[in-house]
Amino acid sequence: MDKHLLQIPCNTMPFICEAAYSINLGTMYHADRTAPFHVAIYLLQGSMEIIEDGIAYRLLPDQLFFLKSGVHCWGEKPFEQGSAWYYAHFYCAEPGEQMTELQRGVYHESKVCLDRTADQKYITLPKLTDCTGTNRIRKDFERLLDAHVHGNIPQASVNLWQIFLSCAHNTQEDTAENSYVRQIQEYIRAHYVEGFTAEEIEGLCGLSYKYAGTLFKNAVGRTIREYQCILRLHRAEQLLTETDLPVAEIAQLAGFSDVFYFSKMFHRKKGCAPRDYRKEYVPGI
Secondary structure (H helix, E strand, O other): OOOOOOEEEOOOOOEEEEEEEEEOOOOOOOOOEOOOOEEEEEEEEOOEEEEEOOEEEEEOOOEEEEEOOOOOEEOOOOOOOOOEEEEEEEEOOOOOOOOEEOOOOOOOOOOOOOOHHHHOEEEEOOOEEEOOOOOHHHHHHHHHHHHHHOOOHHHHHHHHHHHHHHHHHHHHOOOHHHHHHHHHHHHHHHHOOOOOOHHHHHHHHOOOHHHHHHHHHHHHOOOHHHHHHHHHHHHHHHHHHHOOOOHHHHHHHHOOOOHHHHHHHHHHHHOOOHHHHHHHOOOOO
16 A cells, blocks of 8 residues: 555645756665655656655656655665656645545535635645556646746646646546456556566456456556556667667567567558668757
């Protein structure tokens, strides 16, 4: 069970003290510290391990992670070479004793006038949010960084609040079905290169593969195999831009046994062949 979840009061804005893009070009571990600020990390590529109060978390691409202020965190394994991420350090008040958690999905049929006590609510953020399949949170993080670097504190705060709401919405809509989906996602992320069988998915969640696939498609918008392919292509893209390995070897390392199929799928996603992508690649940061 996740510990040290952030609870954000609805009647105050966070203050972002530092926000930037970072990339690991050598051997790097998460800092051993007890920070006086909260931390949000959006991993763009690679992987990293962060241990918070003895609980180890492994971050993968397109995942957003929150660390709580005043809690000891560190790393024991080096970040994957070439890992890149956005981060924000921020301060935020703790919820008052009389505050209750904000509930979503409450609608009224008539006009409602709220009194001053209506803001005595807070939202709870998950430790880890998987953003695969949507660019919404990533775009909000990019807008946050742009506002912060220009000293626009109100806009950066609004962008961070939008990230909070997106993450809290995912948590509050957590159902048994979504729990299965998260379980499957984590399994795919851990085994997308070597692959897995339908029987392994069934053994993981205790559901028939067909039913598990239906739940997954409804939640993620892609089939289990499509999701696996996206992760493989993401890995191949990273290897193309950060190594001089031959395309055939990259295909193998990313999980594609057939280099021609890999080239076909890569062209479908990026609009060009792997070799052309490597020649024309321009870093986005």
